[in-house]
Every structure is written in structure tokens, then in C-alpha cells.
Amino acid sequence: MTSQTEIVFRREWGRAVAVVTRLTGDLGLAEDAVQEAFAAAVGRWASGPLPSDPSGWLIAVARNHALDRLRREARRSGKEQAAMLLLSQHDPAPPPGRIADDQLRLIFACCHPALDPGTRVALTLRSLCGLTTAEIARSFLVSEATLAQRLVRAKRKIRAAGIPFRVPADDELPGRIGGVLRVVYLVFTEGHQASTGPRIVRGELCDEAIRLARLLARLCPDDAEVLGLLALLLLTDARRDARTSAGGRLVLLGEQDRGSWDRGKIDEGTRVLDRAIRLRRPGPYQLQAAIAACHAAAGEASATDWPGIAALYAALARYEPTPVVHANRAVAVSMAEGPAAGLAILDELREDGQGWRWHLLHACRADLLRRLGRTAEACDAYRTALALDPPPAEREFLTARLAEIDH
């Protein structure tokens, strides 16, 4: 496949699936039909120019495939007959706003609380973001067959349980939006901190997550946490290019070229965060966005407001007392008050054992010990981190740091 076709495919998959799902009421059928349309496009587009409206072409071909499938099936339920009627009606290519609505419907189905939580993320990545089963399986560290089976089961459940392709009513929305935000956050995290593969950042996943967050922010413009999530994603993604060196290595925040941060995203993220804060309903996404905004506001690393960031992490720890949050708080405290104060927080974590098998916690401990001049202990901590199977890019970084101090 040429890379141009690949880009079009990634972009169009979720849109076409969403539209055909609305018409057929069947996600599995929609995906099969879009898959067939894509297969037809590969042959056609490889030998000639792209059609003027690739999106409309794919949707039209997918509709025909879905209609053919339903016609071939001897037994049809009332629902399927209704779907055939919808599919066969003349309907010009749907306008962008309509497609966005279809995608919102689909995301609420994929993130339905009646589905297994892990599968919700996988289903969203497949149906809305167009990742292949193999790609998702790699990031979930399961075999492709296992993941394919999970997706099949989830789609079967959507059908069997009557999970609707519908945006919940206003009074149900507050109870449902949290689960959707979580999935979008995890899609972004998977892109920003790819757990597998040679690349540190999988930009296409970050783009997808931001696109979905924008759709949700348009749907819920007065929900502070929805805005908080969008702000968080924009402010974090602004640093995307600076996170990877020309050689493909991970560049830490303190060493990034701040000139290459995306000002447009920072400005937009800051504006969205201001709007969220004015609603006066604080929450974990807004706090994380506020932390990202503190970093973005610092023209150089030395100008960072570390006491402010430490206070925000302390507030975040009340919502999410996870090892990740505590470790980040430890780093912020070490920057504000010195490495010994940060180390004390990390060593408290050792007491309850939580997160002690997480490589970043040891990487962080190693760094603090190094700064305290406790070289032998620092070397041990780097080795512990390396033994806990960090992703390739981080492994390389930790190995280099260890080599610097291990004499």
C-alpha cells in the first residue's frame, strides 16, 4: 500500500464505519463492508489517481457491500429489513457534521459500561481509530487471535444485549461520559507513550484521541472534565516533536528544545483549560492539564514553577492515589525542595509495595540517588529498572544513564 493511501485509510476508516453502522445498526457488518470497500480501493487507487472524494467513494462502496450481504442472507429480521431500506435509499455523501454525529454514537456504544473495560479501548481503537487487530494486539501484549476473539465477542454482545448506537439522553450523559473520557485518555496515552514498537510516539493515535476529545467537547461544552481532557491532550501533544531526538531517542522534558513545542496547540489548550476552570468543578483531567500548562508556560526548564506543580500533583493524588501520580509528585517535590525530599516520597511507596514492580519508579529513584551523589545505589536502581522490562526507547535511555555513572 502506498503511504498516501495508508493515510487516507487511517483517516477514513472510523468515518466510514460510523456511517455504515448508523445505517445498518450492526457494527460487525459495517466493519466487514468497510473492509471490503478498502480492499477494492487498494486495487483501484494503486493503479490510478485517488478519487476526488475518497471519503464519499469509500462510504458508497461500503454501503453497497453491506446491502449485498443483507440481500444474500435468506432470513432477515425486521431490523435487517429496515437496514436494507436505509441502505438502498439514495443518500448523497453525508456532510461532515453528520459524520461527526455518527462517530459520537459509535463511541458511546464502544465505551458502554456493559462491555468489559479492557475491550472498550480495543474496540474504540479498531472501530473508530482504524488500527488493525495486529497493531492493537501488540499494544495489549496479547496474541492477535486472542484480541480478535475479544473483539468478536464484544461486537456480539453489542448486538445481543441491544447496546444502542445512540448518544445518551441529557440526564444519562453525566453517568456515561466518564467512561468515554477514560477510553479517549487511554488511546492518547498509547500514542504518546507507545508501549511497543520502535517509535516512542505514535502520532496517529494522539491525533485520533484529540479528534475524539474535540467531538466530546462539542457535545458537552459545559462539562469541566470533558474540557479538561481536551486541554490535557492538546498541551501534552504540543511537545510531541520535542520528545524524540533526530536519532529516535526519548528526550526528557527538561532537555527538550522548547522552541519546537507547538504554540498553536499550547494556546488552544490553555484557552480550553481556562474555560474549564471557570466552570468551578475541579477534577483529575483539569489538574493534569494544569500541570501540563505550568510546563508549557515555562520558556526554559529552569523557569518551571515546581512548587506549583508539586501542589497540583498533591491535589491529583487525592483523586488518583496511584504509583504514577506519587512518582510524579516525588519528581516535582525534588525539583522544588531538592532530591532528598523527593526520595522520601518514593521510599514511602516501598512500604506498601504498590508500584514497586514498575520500571519508571526505579528509573525515577535512580535519578534522585544520582543527584544526591549516592552512585552505587543509583546504579542498583538503574539495573532494577532495566530488569523490569522497559519499552525499547526507555531501555536505551536507562542503559546510557547507567553507563555514564557506572565506573
Added chain:
Amino acid sequence: MRYLCLLIGEPDMEDPVPGTPEFMQVLSGYESATRAMAADGVLVDSGPLQPPSAAATLRVRDGRPLVTDGPFAELKEQIGGYYVLDCADLDEALRRAATIPAARYGAIEVRPLMVMPDQA
């Protein structure tokens, strides 16, 4: 689609005691929820169940019925009643089930009935 809502009592949640004002409140909660579902054309059937001790369990083996006393499984959680609802989709069934007092005093399993091909 039709959904079976199983009303499940949880052992660590105390049911209100008969005769107390709270009990009467729960009772009228059932009445008003059931009445609303019937008025909206959603209710197919509903009813409370006798306690599990009133149950008998039947198996037919080698053509002969074997009847044992008691429920099929001795669960700590007890099924106390049921509703069969006819709803557009799972979200509507969940919304309706949330009006049944058992949701506050225990749990409700919402389970779709299988649609047989000739009913579709």
C-alpha cells in the same frame, strides 16, 4: 427487545423490616415503578418470588424425573423477583430497571431474552 430483570438481594445490604415506614415506602416504590412501566407499555410481566426454601429442582435423567428440595444453587444472594420488560435497547432497559427499588437495596441483573428467528 425483551429484557429479564432479576432482582437480587445482597446479603450485606439489609432489607427494610415489614411494618416500618421505610418498608411501606419501598412497597409504594414498587407500585409506582410497576405502574409507570405498565402505563408506558414497557411491562410484559413481573412478580415477586417465594423464598428459595420454597423451591424444588428437577432433572430428567434416563427419562426419569429426579426432584430435589431447595434451589439449584445455594447462593448468598437471593433472587427475590423479576420483571420482563420490552424496551428499545439496553439503555432504556437500564433506565427502567433503575426505577425498581431492588436496585437500591441489592442488584438487578438485566439480561436480554434471546430472539428466536421466527419472532424477529
